[in-house]
Amino acid sequence: MVGLRAWATRRRSSVLLVLDALGGVSWVALGLLLALVWGSFVGFVTRSEEEDRPGGAAMGPAPPTGRFSYAEEIERERRRLFDVTVLHTNPRALGLVADAPPRRFRVEIPGARVASGPGESQAVASAGTQMGVKLHCSGAGVRCTPLSSERQSVLSRRDVAVWLWEVQAERAGTFSVALTMTSYLRDTDTVLVEKPPLVWSVEAVAPPADDGWxxxxxxxxxxxxxxxxxxxxxxxxxxxxxxxxxxxxxxxxxxxxxxxxxxxxxPVPDVGRRPxxxxxxxxxxxxxxxxxxxxxxxxxxxxxxxxxxxxxx
Structure with missing residues (x-):
């Protein structure tokens, strides 16, 4: 009787072990099946969102999804920037005359050369990435027409970049000129550094009244x-x-x-005239x-x- 009971006990334990093993396998299989279904659903939703955007997937990779990683990238790129000397035309030296041909306004990052010429002034900007320079003219009858690209790459201290504008005043008066220099994150619109703009008050004189006649x-x-x-x-x-x-x-x-x-x-000489x-x-x-x-x-x-x-x- 004792041997029979021992055999029954061992039989019951084997059955329980088999059942436990089958239960574990079924749970693993169920988990794998759920993971496959969830991955397919997420991929379908992401692909639908990219197709709904203008341009589809050609828009380029999305920015980092984690807020902490995005902030880290911004901070890392800011630490890579360095200061450079910027030479620019002094707006008060333009000598603007109303209804006269336009004058050239020039901004240059000269690389190794830092000496300014006549009619030029100096400023400091942050370089090491793409830089955008804008010239804003505000006032009645004043136009600032750009002649070069707004954004240019300045990746080292020896890189040279030049921006040009034509400034023209249609009538006499006082107007303001503002120069803004911005450092961007690579080729995106994310601003790394933008210092306060340089602002001048410039006067355009009237032409002489009698110059025409x-x-x-x-x-x-x-x-x-x-x-x-x-x-x-x-x-x-x-x-x-x-x-x-x-x-x-x-x-x-x-x-x-x-x-x-x-x-x-x-001939008879003329008395009244002297020969x-x-x-x-x-x-x-x-x-x-x-x-x-x-x-x-x-x-x-x-x-x-x-x-x-x-x-x-």
Whole structure:
């Protein structure tokens, strides 16, 4: 009897062990099944949310989900930043004139060079990431037109970056100019550091009231003087040509004629006017011409007198 009871006890324990083992396996299988179902549900919901966004999954990876990890990343990137010298145009040195061509406003991170030139001022900014520089102009009739990209990468102390604007005032008055420099987290819109903006009060002066008609008068006077100079040169050329023609005609006069007496007669001096001194060369040339004409006239008179005597005889 004792052996039978022991056998029954061992049999009962084996059955209980088998049942316990089967129960544990079933619970494990049930847990795995629930995990698979939950993972499929979460994946479906996440994929649906990405498809509902504009651009779908092309929007890029989402920021860290844990608030503590996001704050850690911001703090880590801020510790990597370093100060750089920024050279910028002094707005008061622009010399703005109302309704005049625009002036250039320049901001530069010069890398190793830190010496400022004439009309420039210095400031300090945080670099080591992407930097955005903005120029804000406020006031009636003032425009600040950017000529370069707003954001540029400055990753080391030797990197050089340049920003340009055109500043133009449509009318005279006082307006304000504000320069803002911002450091961003990589290529996101998350701001790491943004110092207070630099603000100036700038005055645009009115153009001179008589500048328009004065410039036109100067242009007209220049044209008149050029025309007079041209006409003077032409007159000198014409007078020189006329003198040459007269000289040639005088040298080619005929040897004799009935009107030679009138041509050889000495002119009656004008009592009221004083004779102007003539150049020596011209006087000698005129005297030679007169002597030739006088000799021709005397020959003509002699020939006319001999012919008259022959006729009378």
């Amino acid at each position: 004065l410039s036109r008068a100067r242009d007209l006077w220049r044209q008149v003087t050029e025309a007079i100079t041209g006409l003077g040169g032409l007159a000198v050329s014409v007078s020189a040509i006329a003198a040459v023609i007269a000289m040639v005609i005088r040298r080619r006069l005929p040897a004799g004629g009935p009107d030679d007496d009138a041509g050889t007669a000495d 102007r001194p003539r150049p020596v060369r011209r006087v000698r040339r005129v005297r030679r011409v007169r002597s030739r004409l006088g000799r021709a006239a005397r020959r003509a008179r002699q020939s006319s007198g001999s012919s008259t005597g022959a006729i009378s005889s």
